[in-house]
Amino acid sequence: MRILTAGLAVTAAALLGLAAFAVLNLRALVGAHQGRLVARIERAIGRPFAVGDVSPSWWPLGIRLHAVTVGEDPAFGTEPFLDAEGVVMGVRAWPLVRGRIEAAGITLETPHLNLVRAEGGRWNVASLGGPTARKDGRGKSKERRLALRVPIEWMVGVALARVRDGTITITDRSRGAAAPVVLRHVSVRATDVRVGAAAHVGVEAALFRASEPDVRLELRTAALGEHDLAHAPFTARLTLDGVDMAELSDRLGRPRFASGRVQQVTIDVEGTLDRPHATFAVEATDPTLRIGALPLGALQPIAVQARLSRAGESLTIEDLRATVGTLVVRGRGAGELDPWRLSLDLRSDPAGAAGLDLGLRTIALRALEGRVAFGRAGVAFAPLSLHVDDVPVSLRGEMTGVDPPVMAMQVEAQPFGGTLAAGLAIDASGAARAQIEAAAIALGPATTRLVPEVAGRVEGRGSGTAVLTGRIVDGAIAVGSLTGGGTLGIVDGRLRDVNLPDRVVQSVEALPFMPTLVSASTRERYSALFASRDTVIESATLPFTIARRRLTVEHGVLVNPAYQVAGDGWLDEARALRFRGTVLLGSAVSRTLREDVRAAKYLATDDGRIALPFVARGQLDAVRVEPDVKRLRARSLEALLGPERDGAAAPDAGAARRERRRDGGFERQVIERLEKLLRP
Numbered sequence: 303m304r305i306l307t308a309g310l311a312v313t314a315a316a317l318l319g320l321a322a323f324a325v326l327n328l329r330a331l332v333g334a335h336q337g338r339l340v341a342r343i344e345r346a347i348g349r350p351f352a353v354g355d356v357s358p359s360w361w362p363l364g365i366r367l368h369a370v371t372v373g374e375d376p377a378f379g380t381e382p383f384l385d386a387e388g389v390v391m392g393v394r395a396w397p398l399v400r401g402r403i404e405a406a407g408i409t410l411e412t413p414h415l416n417l418v419r420a421e422g423g424r425w426n427v428a429s430l431g432g433p434t435a436r437k438d439g440r441g442k443s444k445e446r447r448l449a450l451r452v453p454i455e456w457m458v459g460v461a462l463a464r465v466r467d468g469t470i471t472i473t474d475r476s477r478g479a480a481a482p483v484v485l486r487h488v489s490v491r492a493t494d495v496r497v498g499a500a501a502h503v504g505v506e507a508a509l510f511r512a513s514e515p516d517v518r519l520e521l522r523t524a525a526l527g528e529h530d531l532a533h534a535p536f537t538a539r540l541t542l543d544g545v546d547m548a549e550l551s552d553r554l555g556r557p558r559f560a561s562g563r564v565q566q567v568t569i570d571v572e573g574t575l576d577r578p579h580a581t582f583a584v585e586a587t588d589p590t591l592r593i594g595a596l597p598l599g600a601l602q603p604i605a606v607q608a609r610l611s612r613a614g615e616s617l618t619i620e621d622l623r624a625t626v627g628t629l630v631v632r633g634r635g636a637g638e639l640d641p642w643r644l645s646l647d648l649r650s651d652p653a654g655a656a657g658l659d660l661g662l663r664t665i666a667l668r669a670l671e672g673r674v675a676f677g678r679a680g681v682a683f684a685p686l687s688l689h690v691d692d693v694p695v696s697l698r699g700e701m702t703g704v705d706p707p708v709m710a711m712q713v714e715a716q717p718f719g720g721t722l723a724a725g726l727a728i729d730a731s732g733a734a735r736a737q738i739e740a741a742a743i744a745l746g747p748a749t750t751r752l753v754p755e756v757a758g759r760v761e762g763r764g765s766g767t768a769v770l771t772g773r774i775v776d777g778a779i780a781v782g783s784l785t786g787g788g789t790l791g792i793v794d795g796r797l798r799d800v801n802l803p804d805r806v807v808q809s810v811e812a813l814p815f816m817p818t819l820v821s822a823s824t825r826e827r828y829s830a831l832f833a834s835r836d837t838v839i840e841s842a843t844l845p846f847t848i849a850r851r852r853l854t855v856e857h858g859v860l861v862n863p864a865y866q867v868a869g870d871g872w873l874d875e876a877r878a879l880r881f882r883g884t885v886l887l888g889s890a891v892s893r894t895l896r897e898d899v900r901a902a903k904y905l906a907t908d909d910g911r912i913a914l915p916f917v918a919r920g921q922l923d924a925v926r927v928e929p930d931v932k933r934l935r936a937r938s939l940e941a942l943l944g945p946e947r948d949g950a951a952a953p954d955a956g957a958a959r960r961e962r963r964r965d966g967g968f969e970r971q972v973i974e975r976l977e978k979l980l981r982p
Contacts, residue, residue: 347430349373349383365391378418378426386413386468409464410490419474465490470507481552485509485517500524509542510550516543532576542567547589559704562589562600580610588659600659602627615639619646626656631670643677648686665691672697683711691751693717699726706732707774718744718751720763732774738788741765745795755877755923762795762839770848787847795839802837802927803865806885806916810929819905819912821898828891831864838862851875864888877922882930887912905934 344351354369372384388411418426468488485507492503502522506515523536548561564586571580584606591598608622615638622633630651637644650670657664672686680702687696699711706728713724720743728734743764750757768788773780811819825832844858852872860867869883887895892912895902907913915930 347372349375349430367391374416374418375426375429377429378420381416382414383426384413384415387411389413409466410468411466413465413468413488415468415470417470417472419472419476421475423476464492483509487513487515489515498525498528510544510546516545517541529574533574535574537572538570540567540569540571547586560589560591562586562591564589576612576614578612581608582610583607598658599661602657612639617644619644622646622648626667628654629656629668629670630654637676641678643675645673645675647673650688668692669694680708690715703730706730718748720744720765728774732780734772734774734779736768736770738766738768738770740767745792753922755921759798759800760795761798762792764790764792766790768846782851784851785847785849787845790842790844790846792839792842792844795842797837797839799835800837801832801834802867803885803887803914804832804834805927806914806929807832809916809927810914810934813929813931813934817899817901819895819899819902824891824894824898827894828864831891855881858883864891871918873922879918879920879922879925881918883916883918884933885914885916887914 340351340353340356350373352369352371352373353367355367357366357368367389368387370384370386370389371382374381374383390409390411416426420426465488468490470485470488472483472485474483486509488505488507490503490505492501494501500522503519505517505519505521507517508515509517518541519538521536521538523534525535529535542564543566545564545567547564551559551561564584566585567582569580569582571578573579584604586604588600588602589604590600603626605625606623609620611618611620617637617639619633619635619637622631622635624631624633631648632650633646633648635644635646648670650668652669655666655668658667666689668689670686670688672688673684674686675682675684680700682700683697685696685698687694689695693715695713695715697711697713699709701707701709701711703709708730709726709728711726713722713726715722720741722738722740722743724736724738726734726736745760745762745764746758748764749760766789768786770784770786770788772785773783807820810816820832840861840863842858842860844855846853846855848854852874854870854872856870858869858871865888866886867883868886869881871879871881871883873879886907889909889911892902892906892910895912896906896910902912905912905914915933916927917930918925918927920926
């Protein structure tokens with residue numbers, strides 16, 4: 303036992319001695335070779351390298367560099383590529399005993415790393431390890447070549463052996479004014495980072511959260527340093543939790559492209575950089591989607607999985623599966639990396655639907671099929687068809703800008719049993735133009751869906767054409783910018799629970815001193831006209847214009863076998879209606895009214911038909927029909943005094959009229975006519 307104890311003591315003493323000797327060697331080596339060490343690091347990285355102080359580190363055993371700064375490639379700016387409070391280069395103990403320094407790993411303490419991508423696509427890390435410029439005796443820059451260039455993947459792997467509380471700022475200038483992506487509280491742990499080993503690197507960082515890690519990367523590579531970067535085999539898994547889509551869109555240079563939150567994004571990659579295979583999965587709940595400045599709405603939960611492969615510049619999507627609500631969309635595609643393009647063939651399963659919440663209502667999307675092509679110029683639909691609330695819709699065209707939206711699109715649909723074709727164009731200034739043609743649209747379901755205030759009150763088939771212009775600002779039509787015009791035609795129509803001619807007759811009869819125009823026997827004789835609950839429309843033509851936030855109808859005509867309605871009116875954006883029209887009864891019923899009521903003849907036109915002027919006004923869901931007293935009064939005076947001659951009156955005409963009025967017989971004639979008008 304004593305022998306064992308003595309042996310252990312001797313061993314411990316020897317180890318302590320070796321450790322002390324190693325420490326002394328480390329102090330001596332650092333003191334003697336401090337300048338050479340800094341110069342060697344500068345030559346190795348090919349960048350200006352500055353350090354505040356160099357001192358031994360007792361734990362971990364190695365060399366500590368204080369206030370470290372690595373300069374930037376001049377082509378990318380003047381800000382430091384890397385600055386850190388401290389860099390600890392660990393060394394192996396046994397070589398140190400023998401008077402040699404052999405690196406065992408590097409730890410970066412609170413580093414700030416700037417990664418920059420230029421407009422041409424080149425990254426600032428590409429020049430690491432390259433030649434440095436030094437000045438000769440004449441003050442001119444002279445390039446110095448390294449005799450042995452360390453593989454960049456090995457050197458970076460050693461440098462990232464361990465990182466504590468770092469910050470990485472990624473600026474992609476190739477995307478224009480994209481906001482930098484900042485990774486905070488970066489933690490890196492690497493094992494077996496040496497030439498020929500199977501290295502493992504684990505990274506955690508906070509991207510969207512304040513301090514909790516939400517980005518995780520696990521990277522493994524075999525035979526480190528034995529292959530160039532493009533052909534080095536590796537496996538990697540990238541996981542992002544709680545992705546803020548609005549913030550991500552801003553950072554990727556696509557502001558307001560999407561908003562909402564994605565629960566998790568997982569990307570698995572294997573192979574080599576020149577021939578990688580990747581699968582990714584996305585899970586999101588109620589993401590609010592936009593196309594640039596155009597808001598689309600919030601979708602139901604989304605889950606996306608896909609497998610991709612790359613061979614050189616070619617990209618293949620072998621299997622894409624997207625589930626939105628109960629809608630399952632599958633796709634395959636192919637593309638190229640330079641120039642960037644990707645074409646996807648999509649088709650959904652027959653069953654299932656996706657709900658898109660538009661705020662005021664939710665629509666169902668189903669039966670998606672077609673091709674979508676992406677490129678640097680934008681996205682093209684060639685074509686893409688789907689059902690929107692069971693309405694077949696086909697899109698063909700392209701979108702070349704998102705903020706502001708720039709597009710040229712053709713839309714074909716079969717809404718409400720009819721057909722619709724529209725051409726839509728929006729230019730970079732926001733000027734928009736739409737040309738629309740519609741035929742045989744069922745007005746009942748259309749008004750129920752689009753104008754709920756009159757749901758169940760309108761029937762018939764509508765057709766028409768329109769040309770509209772406007773300006774798009776912040777994804778919406780600028781207030782007051784919508785203008786245009788067109789014509790709406792209606793056949794076989796009906797206004798439920800509104801008998802317009804009967805309502806107008808009753809409102810006229812309610813005027814003071816106005817006799818009953820339609821007797822009970824006449825109502826019974828023309829029951830189809832006066833006893834019906836509805837207004838029956840054989841045909842209608844409504845020319846309209848849109849301007850100053852109003853839809854105006856001029857010379858609109860509604861035709862029924864027993865009467866006709868004509869007039870002008872408007873409907874504003876607050877759904878307030880005003881229509882000034884005339885009910886012109888048919889010849890047969892007009893003749894009956896003139897025979898029953900002598901006063902009715904004063905409401906007749908030159909061809910003998912009774913004309914009843916009216917005004918309809920109020921909110922769309924509570925329209926009042928009233929007699930147009932002003933026009934009735936004008937017609938009565940004309941009936942009493944006789945029509946004026948066309949054009950200006952002759953000089954003697956006024957004198958003759960004044961002479962008649964001085965005649966007592968004229969006053970008697972007026973009184974007689976009033977009595978006849980008021981007492982049939």
